[in-house]
Amino acid sequence: MLDQKQHIKLPEGSIEKNTTTLNLGPTHPATHGVFQNILEIDGERVVSAVSTVGYIHRAFEKIAERRPYYQITPLTDRLNYCSAPINNMGWIMTVEKLLGLEIPKRVDYLRVIIMELARIADHLICSAVMGVDTGALTGFVYLMTYRELIYEIYEEICGSRLTTNIGRIGGFERNFTPAAFEKIERFLKEYPAALTEFETLLTRNRIFMERTQGVGAISAERAMSYGFTGPNLRAAGVDYDVRIASPYSSYQDFDFSIPVGTTGDCYDRYQVRNAEMWESISIIRQAMDKLKGLPDDVYHADVPAYYLPDKKDVYTKMEALIYHFKIVMGETDILPGEVYHSVEGANGELGFYLISDGGRSPYRLHFRRPCFIYYQAYPELIKGAMLSDAIVCMSSLNLIAGELDA
Amino acid sequence: MSLTNERIQQRLTEKFGDVLTGFEEPFGMLTFTAQKDYNLKVMQFLFDDEELRFRFLTDITAVHYPERKGEELCVVYHLHNFVDNVRLRLKVYTPVASPKVFTATSLYESANWMERETYDFFGVDFVGHPNLIRVLNVDEMTYFPMRKEFPLEDPMRTDKDDEMFGRGGHF
Numbered sequence: 001m002l003d004q005k006q007h008i009k010l011p012e013g014s015i016e017k018n019t020t021t022l023n024l025g026p027t028h029p030a031t032h033g034v035f036q037n038i039l040e041i042d043g044e045r046v047v048s049a050v051s052t053v054g055y056i057h058r059a060f061e062k063i064a065e066r067r068p069y070y071q072i073t074p075l076t077d078r079l080n081y082c083s084a085p086i087n088n089m090g091w092i093m094t095v096e097k098l099l100g101l102e103i104p105k106r107v108d109y110l111r112v113i114i115m116e117l118a119r120i121a122d123h124l125i126c127s128a129v130m131g132v133d134t135g136a137l138t139g140f141v142y143l144m145t146y147r148e149l150i151y152e153i154y155e156e157i158c159g160s161r162l163t164t165n166i167g168r169i170g171g172f173e174r175n176f177t178p179a180a181f182e183k184i185e186r187f188l189k190e191y192p193a194a195l196t197e198f199e200t201l202l203t204r205n206r207i208f209m210e211r212t213q214g215v216g217a218i219s220a221e222r223a224m225s226y227g228f229t230g231p232n233l234r235a236a237g238v239d240y241d242v243r244i245a246s247p248y249s250s251y252q253d254f255d256f257s258i259p260v261g262t263t264g265d266c267y268d269r270y271q272v273r274n275a276e277m278w279e280s281i282s283i284i285r286q287a288m289d290k291l292k293g294l295p296d297d298v299y300h301a302d303v304p305a306y307y308l309p310d311k312k313d314v315y316t317k318m319e320a321l322i323y324h325f326k327i328v329m330g331e332t333d334i335l336p337g338e339v340y341h342s343v344e345g346a347n348g349e350l351g352f353y354l355i356s357d358g359g360r361s362p363y364r365l366h367f368r369r370p371c372f373i374y375y376q377a378y379p380e381l382i383k384g385a386m387l388s389d390a391i392v393c394m395s396s397l398n399l400i401a402g403e404l405d406a
Numbered sequence: 407m408s409l410t411n412e413r414i415q416q417r418l419t420e421k422f423g424d425v426l427t428g429f430e431e432p433f434g435m436l437t438f439t440a441q442k443d444y445n446l447k448v449m450q451f452l453f454d455d456e457e458l459r460f461r462f463l464t465d466i467t468a469v470h471y472p473e474r475k476g477e478e479l480c481v482v483y484h485l486h487n488f489v490d491n492v493r494l495r496l497k498v499y500t501p502v503a504s505p506k507v508f509t510a511t512s513l514y515e516s517a518n519w520m521e522r523e524t525y526d527f528f529g530v531d532f533v534g535h536p537n538l539i540r541v542l543n544v545d546e547m548t549y550f551p552m553r554k555e556f557p558l559e560d561p562m563r564t565d566k567d568d569e570m571f572g573r574g575g576h577f
Contacts, residue, residue, distance in 0.1 A: 053541060053542065054540075054541060054542035054543060054544075057542040057543065059551070061527075061552065062551060062552055062556075062558055063558065065558065066558040097433060098433075222515070224461065224462055224488075225514055225515040225516065226515045226516050227462070227463060227464075227514065227515075227516030227520075238488070240488055245488075245491050246491070337432055337433075338432055338437075339432065339433050340433075340435060340465075340484060340493070340495065342464075349464070351464065351465060351484070353465065353467060353482070353484070355469060363469075364469045364470075366465070366467040368464060368465040368484075372519065372523070373516050373519065373520065374516075375519075376515070376516065376518055376519045377515070405542060406542070
């Protein structure tokens, strides 16, 4: 039945003259997430693939229709959980755009720091895992130390590590502590050396190059047709980056370049991600410099009607108690309107399409999840490739099951 | 000279006239509604036209408005022109009784799963789609869960009165 569905045509020079059906996933350790691919293989070559998704679908869009705006931030954590702060900030900025709030520069820069740290944490995992899938576990161990350091920075800022729920509508829940800045400084000092070492291990490594060059390649035109965004699109040679195309959170104040590849294969994706990590380090440095010239006690906009007040103020100050009550009970006026806002997530353009009817929760909220959209290209990418190349190709795409299935 | 929303509107109105209505610009994004049978023609024109060049499909989704009789489901397309960096939003309304709109898979490969997702959650029937089956929910499901007639919580709960807190129980 399956071969009827897949219209199997044996490739030229087929040795086996017969195909085998292989279930790759949903709980295969090499797929790094809950993905199922039903592969038809001829010997070791992939003839066709059918992807099945939805194993961890949690109906976030439906849940969001019953939640007040500030309670949707934890839902966004669970989309791309490798870089949760970017999702949090994206959602918060969407609401701020709807409400027309003016955000102080210092808050913007703090957000940039957090988002770039998250981007590094995400790219670091993806690049390191590509090493693991090609047989080089060492680089992974080197870089994991620094993801831990990034998680400690999150912890210092918001108290949690993986699903961060960082930030509030209007700013941050508390100011960055001196310890947080120390940890960021430490990260900026130590990480470049580790990343250089990691690149020395992999980038010009003959085995790694043989395993990734020309594997899973896609042309710029096909990539655009398939809705690729982020590093995967840039690896194919299209210099589209939301941070430049429609700047948010004062990205226009920063000086950075967009690395692009040429062939769109796994090696180019790896190179683009590594180059982006260097750019992110430079952006964080610039942000740290810019912060020095700004008053150090501003960490949220002065919008009491929307910004959840500090808990100790709620217990001691009348105004804070009133606003807290109004926000939590959904009595604040949210304007009706529809807004699309997107941020450059770690694996592509993460968009939020929000329709408000003036109620306490969104009338409709849709997440544009980059990897849901570009994962449909996977069967095309691996057609004719070896089974082991299919694994590398999957990890090079930076697929996150939580985001894919929403 | 980059493309302005006024120019896009002018160009579209020249070509399609009354087919397109409701032009507005919420938060700077040109938004308009196309008649039900024209969505693909409009998108094809936006794609092919040498001046407009909307060749990237950002997103497809739907919204359910139960109170708009005869046009309950609204399919929303977000398109992007990378060259001039302009986005626009195209809407198509379709009745929930026979929600049929034309597929965009001939223009964009990415429309395939986006339309499957929209079908999965809203039941929009994309005419001409090569493989219109559920993508995130189980195949055995018999209803379309994102429609407004499926409330998230039990509306009969008596311990919690939503009338007091913002939106009343109109689910």
